[in-house]
Amino acid sequence: MRDLFQEQLEALCARSLDRHLREINSSQGPEIEISGVGRDRRARRFINFSSNDYLGLANDPKLREAAIAAINEFGVGAGASRLITGTQSPHVRLEHALAKWKGTEAALSFSSGYAAALGTIPALVKKNDVILLDKLCHASLIDGAKLSGAILRIFPHNNLRKLESHLEWARREHPGKRILVATESVFSMDGDRVPLRELVELKKRFDALLMLDEAHAVGVIGPNGRGLAAAESVSEDVDIQMGTLSKALGASGGYICGSRNLIEWLINRARSFIYSTAPSPAIAAAALAAVDFLSSSEGEERRLLLWKKIRLIQEVMPTSGLNKKDAPAGAIFPWIVGDEQAALDLASALQNKGFLVPAIRYPTVAKGSARLRITVTAAHQEDQIRSLCEAIKRASAALRRLEFRP
Numbered sequence: 107m108r109d110l111f112q113e114q115l116e117a118l119c120a121r122s123l124d125r126h127l128r129e130i131n132s133s134q135g136p137e138i139e140i141s142g143v144g145r146d147r148r149a150r151r152f153i154n155f156s157s158n159d160y161l162g163l164a165n166d167p168k169l170r171e172a173a174i175a176a177i178n179e180f181g182v183g184a185g186a187s188r189l190i191t192g193t194q195s196p197h198v199r200l201e202h203a204l205a206k207w208k209g210t211e212a213a214l215s216f217s218s219g220y221a222a223a224l225g226t227i228p229a230l231v232k233k234n235d236v237i238l239l240d241k242l243c244h245a246s247l248i249d250g251a252k253l254s255g256a257i258l259r260i261f262p263h264n265n266l267r268k269l270e271s272h273l274e275w276a277r278r279e280h281p282g283k284r285i286l287v288a289t290e291s292v293f294s295m296d297g298d299r300v301p302l303r304e305l306v307e308l309k310k311r312f313d314a315l316l317m318l319d320e321a322h323a324v325g326v327i328g329p330n331g332r333g334l335a336a337a338e339s340v341s342e343d344v345d346i347q348m349g350t351l352s353k354a355l356g357a358s359g360g361y362i363c364g365s366r367n368l369i370e371w372l373i374n375r376a377r378s379f380i381y382s383t384a385p386s387p388a389i390a391a392a393a394l395a396a397v398d399f400l401s402s403s404e405g406e407e408r409r410l411l412l413w414k415k416i417r418l419i420q421e422v423m424p425t426s427g428l429n430k431k432d433a434p435a436g437a438i439f440p441w442i443v444g445d446e447q448a449a450l451d452l453a454s455a456l457q458n459k460g461f462l463v464p465a466i467r468y469p470t471v472a473k474g475s476a477r478l479r480i481t482v483t484a485a486h487q488e489d490q491i492r493s494l495c496e497a498i499k500r501a502s503a504a505l506r507r508l509e510f511r512p
């Protein structure tokens with residue numbers, strides 16, 4: 107039989123859009139070890155500038171110990187979905203802690219941030235309702251929007267004038283229907299922020315619901331890392347506060363924070379929550395340890411340490427390829443290369459120098475806007491940051507010389 111996928115894979119390769127897994131055979135951290143790199147297929151260590159473990163919690167003893175203690179008390183598997191018998195004490199404690207930390211009435215945890223979006227959006231809007239998404243929204247929001255069957259309109263990135271005209275259109279053409287605006291606080295591939303206060307003004311004026319994905323803002327922005335809504339004092343006006351436990355919180359899972367009624371509704375209607383086995387109690391316990399840490403003064407210190415590293419990278423990064431005019435928005439620094447192959451070449455030049463900064467390509471970002479996505483964490487050393495910047499300077503100069511060779 108003809109191999110159905112061979113041709114498709116070759117077509118991806120020809121466009122420099124093929125993707126492959128790397129096996130990391132160490133714990134997460136600023137240095138990781140990868141199996142089978144290079145011709146000799148030996149394991150090599152790299153300085154890692156591509157992780158979302160912004161506070162260095164993924165391998166933190168507090169989280170490890172919480173997970174181990176939960177395994178000893180509750181075992182490994184939750185055994186059933188949350189609504190049957192899968193809700194164990196760590197899940198309940200985690201949700202109480204999340205609501206308290208975020209200052210909302212209630213919270214609900216999901217097995218991932220992706221599952222949170224996929225379950226929540228279709229529970230909020232349906233056919234004939236309207237959902238408005240920023241062009242650069244994460245795949246989880248797009249997929250949730252599509253799954254909902256609501257009328258989907260995209261507005262250009264952070265373009266609130268266009269959003270306003272979409273809102274006018276929606277109120278005019280779909281009177282009495284629900285309108286949901288969904289966006290991110292720090293955009294995952296561009297690293298910039300949403301103009302949240304202006305957005306809140308708009309959503310109030312048009313009586314729309316607002317869902318804010320704080321995946322890259324929690325743990326990074328706002329008092330005790332509560333996110334952008336807290337930093338801008340508009341938490342009350344963000345109806346659905348979404349986030350993940352898998353990035354700065356160092357564990358795994360997603361959450362929605364909001365009113366008690368919202369959470370009760372999701373418990374009844376969010377299909378990714380209802381029809382999936384509860385996350386392992388160990389992972390809920392680890393996430394709880396992370397929330398407790400963030401809520402503490404020690405956690406706040408760690409967050410401020412992250413900001414020292416963010417300011418350092420902004421200061422020492424070479425000027426071309428990076429927007430240095432504005433104050434940094436968060437821990438993500440995109441180095442936009444454009445061409446897919448050029449981004450791969452730059453990533454591999456950096457890898458040869460011992461830095462891991464994978465190229466991000468279509469369909470994660472638009473075609474022709476391939477980039478290196480550099481992320482910095484509180485756990486990076488200053489000299490690691492400085493040497494990355496030097497390596498980028500040299501590698502991009504070398505690539506430019508190659509490109510311009512007559």
Ligand SMILES: *Cc1c(COP(=O)(O)O)cnc(C)c1O
Binds near residue numbers: 218290294352360
């Ligand atoms: C990573 C991410 C998610 C998904 O969260 P997971 O817990 O990894 O599934 C959702 N939204 C954004 C913006 C993200 O970057």
